[in-house]
Amino acid sequence: MYDEMYRTEGEARDHYGALAQWLRSMPPALVEEKRREADLLFHRVGITFAVYGDDEGAERLIPFDTIPRIIPQAEWAELERGLKQRVTALNRFLHDIYHGQDILRAGVIPAEHVLTHDAYQVAMVGVDLPNQVYCHISGVDIVRNDDGEYYVLEDNLRTPSGVSYMLENRRMMMRLFPELFEHYNVRPVEHYPQLLLQALQASGPRGVRDPVVVVLTPGQYNSAYFEHAFLAQQMGVELVESADLFVKEAQIYMHTTSGHQRVDVIYRRIDDAYLDPLAFKPDSTLGVPGLLAAYRAGNVSICNAIGTGVADDKSTYPYVPDMIRFYLGEEPILRNVPTWQLRKPDDLAYALDHLPELVVKEVQGSGGYGMLIGPAATRGQIDEFRTRIRDNPANYIAQPTLALSTCPTFVKNGIAPRHLDLRPFVLCGKETKLVPGGLTRVALTEGSLVVNSSQGGGTKDTWVIG
Amino acid sequence: MLSRVGDQIFWMSRFMERAENLARILGVTSNVVLCSSPETQEQNLLAPLTITASTKAFFKTHEAVSLPTLIDFMALDESNPSSIYTCIKSARDNAHAVRWQITSEMWETLNATWIDLGAFKRANVTGPEATRFFDWVKERSHLFRGVTYGTIMRGEAFNFSRLGTFLERADDTARILDVKYHILLPRVEDVGGALDYYQWAALLKSVSSFETYRTIYRDQVRPINVAELLILDRRMPRSLAACLEQIVAALDRVEGQNDHPAKRLAAELQARLVHGDIDEIFRDGLHEYLTTFLEDIGELGYRIQRAYLGAL
Incomplete structure (x- = not known):
């Protein structure tokens, strides 16, 4: 087991030294008081997750852990290079499969896998996007295994969320523990909204000088509504719902109190299928009729682009290292987790023989749902999964169970190690940029490997120090 | 400003004002009814229903009008679109949708009002204690208007x-x-x-x-x-x-x-x-x-x- 803070029992790694000492010197009562203060502040600011619909107007908080996760600059520099490389290749891949399809013709990825994929959008074939960027915002999930190495677990290229927690967690830490920031030179993340706005503006339709950017939200009942509103406010742009937008002569406009205003860039937090009832789900009330036609005509930019889902699917994931080699002629800097694709008979046979040691995931699953963690599963659960896999092998992949690294975390009875992951956010406009850090998610249940907030995960502030 | 946001701010304020006026009408009706003759009593009880154009709706579920049934219907009935309860709920829902375009104090004032309203509803204040409820509604409306006036930028939202x-x-x-x-x-x-x-x-x-x-x-x-x-x-x-x-x-x-x-x-x-x-x-x-x-x-x-x- 790799612990982020301690090399061995009681011996902190160099970059955690000052923090470990500070932790030992903190009286438990003071710690408790600070935790309560953090809770209160989060509630007051309204940093809540999910579920409006509570009649009393109360909303849930994602648990915030006050012990930060620290990444030394040298490690971060490597991660940053790897992330930029990976997202660049993924953007090249998306452009390719909607244009010349070189990678399919070269046989690097089976053509039928891409072209028959649910998320492959025929409507995007031949559409030229500004800067040839499809993924303007990518949230790449990274874990550290017990070998001490980082592995990419998943590329989230549709509408990755969580960045508001990254920003609010930092604000909270600086407010609660200013003295810690004297010991550490923590690199700032606060300029993320600025970088995001720049990336979105740089993605505007050709010939538009000062593009008008909006954030498109499904509305206040969406679980990530706080984040949508937060980002719109931080960027100083309108937060729109579909009814605020309309299409006239293949241009997008919004209804404002002073008349119609043209919209050039839509940072959408709505899935592809709901964007345009004329093109996709006809019963979608979240979309804008005619949006796709305006988009295809190049009159509006949609971020992320339509049709990116084919690249972040778990069944495409095993090919990402080959994409990097194919498009960039480089060796991947970040590792992939070895993956058995159960649509392949050999892989299927191996996986069925080794279910108790493997993690099995649905190729399109997310949020920690629909997965089997072999070592933690009962015999009954394993048998049930075996049946489901046999019924539809192509719907699953299998991976070795990683021993995710741990970090000391406040729990009921004091401080204990808990497993965590890291989601940095990569921005692509004219250039590819990211702020140093990301969202660290932590599984609060002892031994649990599932960090998703929908499954009771919490978050930590993430410090890149240099 | 987005038209939808303007609309929600407009109705947020409109519903809060309506709640206040309903409280005023009901408060005075309660007093007047106590000292009116039998023949004017009914007229006075019917007046709030006429004012809000809800006479028909009232008699769909009630046979005759009395002070407690009137107050229950006009103050707390969530199925009555003209009740104080519904107005405050609508004001709060509109505020929730635009909470990023109004000041946090405005939002917190309406949200707290909505939360406290639940207690009045559970206590079913249709008797003499209703006066306290009407005063409370007026106060919350005064507070909201004052908070709005005192905190929001002089722009379209205002x-x-x-x-x-x-x-x-x-x-x-x-x-x-x-x-x-x-x-x-x-x-x-x-x-x-x-x-x-x-x-x-x-x-x-x-x-x-x-x-x-x-x-x-x-x-x-x-x-x-x-x-x-x-x-x-x-x-x-x-x-x-x-x-x-x-x-x-x-x-x-x-x-x-x-x-x-x-x-x-x-x-x-x-x-x-x-x-x-x-x-x-x-x-x-x-x-x-x-x-x-x-x-x-x-x-x-x-x-x-x-x-x-x-x-x-």
């Missing part, structure tokens, strides 16, 4: 909030005056009697104008003076003239495509009030005057929505 408040108030004052006058009219020969004094004083109190009336007229409560005060006196903040003054001022500060029809009508209505003459109004008939005014104010609301707020 302007649409003001439009919502004063359109609603003009509408409410006109309705209160019309319905009460209707009840009191047959007894106009009794002006000066003890009962009438109560009735007229109640009308004035429902719009916080009793003391003002005393100061201005130093006279017994006479219908024509009451009407003049509540229609034409722009110093009286709940009068039609004062409301139109605020509406015109707010409209002056907003710009929209095709907003000429709204601005023109508002200016016309204001001019009619500024140059209005109470004797003339009475000669032509107060009820007719108020009916026309209510139609005009309805049309003005419609034109404002069409000009700025995305209504088709």
